[in-house]
Amino acid sequence: xxxxxxxxxxxxxxxxxxxxxxxxxxxxxxxxxxxxxxxxxxxxxxxxxxxxxxxxxxxxxxxxxxxxxxxxxxxxxxxxxxxxxxxxxxxxxxxxxxxxxxxxxxxxxxxxxxxxxxxxxxxxxxxxxxxxxxxxxxxxxxxxxxxxxxxxxxxxxxxxxxxxxxxxxxxxxxxxxxxxxxxxxxxxxxxxxxxxxxxxxxxxxxxxxxxxxxxxxxxxxxxxxxxxxxxxxxxxxxxxxx
Numbered sequence: 001x002x003x004x005x006x007x008x009x010x011x012x013x014x015x016x017x018x019x020x021x022x023x024x025x026x027x028x029x030x031x032x033x034x035x036x037x038x039x040x041x042x043x044x045x046x047x048x049x050x051x052x053x054x055x056x057x058x059x060x061x062x063x064x065x066x067x068x069x070x071x072x073x074x075x076x077x078x079x080x081x082x083x084x085x086x087x088x089x090x091x092x093x094x095x096x097x098x099x100x101x102x103x104x105x106x107x108x109x110x111x112x113x114x115x116x117x118x119x120x121x122x123x124x125x126x127x128x129x130x131x132x133x134x135x136x137x138x139x140x141x142x143x144x145x146x147x148x149x150x151x152x153x154x155x156x157x158x159x160x161x162x163x164x165x166x167x168x169x170x171x172x173x174x175x176x177x178x179x180x181x182x183x184x185x186x187x188x189x190x191x192x193x194x195x196x197x198x199x200x201x202x203x204x205x206x207x208x209x210x211x212x213x214x215x216x217x218x219x220x221x222x223x224x225x226x227x228x229x230x231x232x233x234x235x236x237x238x239x240x241x242x
Contacts, residue, residue, distance in 0.1 A: 009035055009036050009037060009215075010036065010037040010038075010039060010212070011036060011037075011038055011039070011059040011060065011210075011212050011215045011216050011219060012038075012039040012041065012057060012058050012059050012060075013027075013038060013039065013040050013041065013058065013059065013060045013061075013062060013219075014041050014043070014048040014051065014052060014056065014058040014060070014061045014062070014207075015040055015041065015042050015043075015048070015061075015062040016042070016043075016044070016045045016048070016062055016063055016064035016128070016155075016156075016202065017042045017043060017044060017064075017122075017127075017155035017156045017157035017158070017174075018064055018089055018129060018156050018157070018174035018176045018177060019042065019062055019064075019176065020042055020157050020176075020177065020180070021176065021177070021180040021181065021182075021235060022176055022231060022232055022234075022235040022237065023040060023062065023223075024040065025231055026222070026223055026228055026231055026232075027040060027219075029222075029227075029231075030218075030219055030222050033222075034215075034218065036215050036218070036219070038219060041058070042155070042157065043154075043155055044122065044123065044126045044127040044130075044154060044155035044156075045063040045064045045065060045068050045126070045127065045128055046068065046125065046126025046127060046128075047126050047154075047155070048061060048063070048068075049061075049063070049068040049071065049072065049126075050126075052072055052077055052078070052207060053072070053075070053077065055209070058207050058210070059206065059207055059210040059211075059212050059213070059215070059216040060204060060205070060206055060207065060210070060216045060219065060220060061078060061204060061205050061206075061207060062086070062202070062204045063128070063202060063203055063204065063205075064089060064127070064128040064129060064156070064200060064202050065128035065200065065201065065202065065203070066083075066085065066201050066202075066203040067128075069083050069203045069204070069205040070083070070203075072205065073205060076208060077207065077208050077209075078205035078206060078207055078208055079205060079206045079207075079208055079213075080205075082205050082206035082217070082220070083203055083204070083205045084203065084204055084205070084220060084224060085201055085202065085203050085240035086202055086203070086204050086220075086223050086224050086228075086232070086240070087202045087232050087237035087238065087239070087240065088199060088200060088201055088202065088237065088238040088239070088240050089128075089129070089174055089175070089176065089200035089202055089237060090174070090175040090176075090191060090192070090194070090200070090236055090237075090238070091129065091132050091133060091136060091172055091173070091174065091175070091191075091192045091196075091197055091200070092172070092173060092174070092175045092178050092189040092190060092191050092192060093107070093108065093110060093111070093170060093171075093172055093189060093190045093192065094160070094163055094170070094171050094172075094173050094178050094183070094187050094188070094189040095110070095163070095169065095170050095171075095187055095188060095189070096163065096164065096166065096169075096186060096187045097185075097186055097187050097188060099115070099169065099170075099187075099188075100115070101113055101115060101116070101170075102188070103170075103188055103189055103190035104188070104190050107190055108136075108140040108142060108192075110170060110190075111137075111142055111145075111146050111149070111170060112142065112145055112146065115169060116149065116169040116170045117149060117169060118149055118150075118151050118162075118167065118168035118169060118170075119146055119149045119150050119151065119168060119169075119170050119171065119172070120150075120151050120152075120153055120159040120160070120162035120163045120167070120168035120170070120171035120172070120173070121133040121134070121150055121151075121152060121153070121159050121171065121172045122152070122153050122154075122155055122156040122158070122159045123152040123153065123154060123155070124152075127153075127154075127155050127156055128200060129156040129159075129172075129173070129174055129200065130152070130156070130159075131198075132172075132197040132198065132200055133172035133197070135196070135197040135198055136172065136192050136196045136197040137172075139196040139197065140196065151167070151168050156173060156174045156177065157177065159171055159172075159173055160173040160174070160177045160178075160183065163187075164182070164183060164186060164187070172192075173189075174236075175189075175191060175235075175236035175237075176235040176236050176237060178236070179234070179235050179236045180235070201240055202237075202240075204220055204223070206220065
């Protein structure tokens, strides 16, 4: 057995659930090129934030917002200088293919249709996409009208599963999941206007307690390289402005 501190051929990532597919592809490519294995742990950014606060064994944190990394940096739990915006996420209104409702035509009015009894969103208490969904509902004057229909996923991935499985008739989910192999052909969606919710500027940072900072930095550099950005763009992520 190689001692853990000498084994920089493996890094562990805490990553926002909207990255479920994009980051797997990036990790596979990085491993093929460098030989460094990348272990992925997905969840709501707020839950991962709590895990890092409690000493979770991560090398890198990919958040779906910029607030959680900043709080960790202020507490000295991630390297402040390593913080880097890697993507801008987007929110879509998604319905299963079997639905007779057309999100492109109805847009947010679809949510008030009697056919829609449950609307899946991520839990706004610890998921940035959940907060974005609530902001969008408020923006369109629907917050009170649809409050009783909302079902909360632990993270954006679970919210997407609720609507994909038919437990909800519509969902406000990440564009990156709508474009994923699991959902691409299973439904139809409408992309919410960018001004209807606060920008989902997604930031990554190296965990201060990491024993593999060099390898973690190499992966972060790869994700924000032209090749990495092009993979993120395939999943609907926009490149953040400096």
